[in-house]
Amino acid sequence: MSDNLTIEKLPVEVLQQIFIFSSNHNFPLVSRTFYQIATAHSSVKTHWLLHKVHYDFKHVLDRGLKWKFFNKDILLQLDNLYYQSQVNSESMKPTTFIPFDEGSIPPRLLTMPDPDGKAYEMVKILLDRGASPDEPQGYPLLKSVSLGRLAMARLLISYKANVSIGDNSAMLISVDKNNFDMVKLLMEHGVKPDAKSLEKSIKKHLSEMTQFLLDHGAIPDGNVIAAIHNDTH
Incomplete structure (x- = not known):
């Protein structure tokens, strides 16, 4: 030898x-x-992941999504293996994809640069499979709003994300960023400009945003009046 x-x-x-x-x-x-x-080859990663979770298809998505290498190709390969496992076990109604009921969207998909739209596509796939648009604590929408990702915010809202979560935090963030498109999106889905949003725009000297909020129903309260007074003195 x-x-x-x-x-x-x-x-x-x-x-x-x-x-x-x-x-x-x-x-x-x-x-x-x-x-x-x-x-x-992505198939090697797929089988490595499946072996690591002891072929537990019920939790493979939740575990797999934590890895940066996880992508659509691996997901589709897992779907195929999941389907074959059901056929082999003579399941009465084999399904063609792994469900993700009430699963959480990985933060990295909401924060990573996405010039080719692959993160957006993966988020949509997960939402189609039952992922929560809100968990944890409204993070998906609030992070998308904070980063100014209008398309992602619109996607989450289309899957019933709570636009008013955290006492209208999404609106406050949008006003703080002076993001008219995001403010309009939120208003289209029922968020009303309030005194807090108005106060925020005044304190940041966003005159156009202030006027826009007033034109769309924001009503000044004591804090707003105080902010106006401080701004003019």
Whole structure:
């Protein structure tokens, strides 16, 4: 036997299985060979993830979405494996996709740069599968509003996100950002400009926003009057 024989010279298929059964996400860091093995094909990541969760399809999405490598291709592969597992178990009504009832949208999908719209697409897929547009505590909409991501905010609202959560926090954030499009979107879905929003715009010297809010029904209260007084003295 050659002294130069190493584990890395085993067939690719064997190395892939070693990585999958290791269940260790740091394994690819052992060498360049294992890094290439782990990252070359999405199917390897899919089977690694499934093995890591002990083939528990009920929780594979919740666990898988925490990893940055998780994408639509892996999701569709998991769907196919899920369907096959139901067929093999002679399920009466096999479903073609893994449900995500009341699951939470991963924060990274709401904050990562998304020039190609892949994060948006994944969020929509999760919402279609039952993900909550609100959990936790209105974070998806509030973060989208804070980042000025109008399309994402509109998507969440179309899936019944609570536009008034946190005492109209979304409106306050939109006014603070001087984002007219976001303010209009919220108003289209029932959020009414209130005294707090008006006070915010006055304190930030947003004259156009202040007038816009007044024109659309914001009623000054004592705090607003005080803010106007302080602004003019």
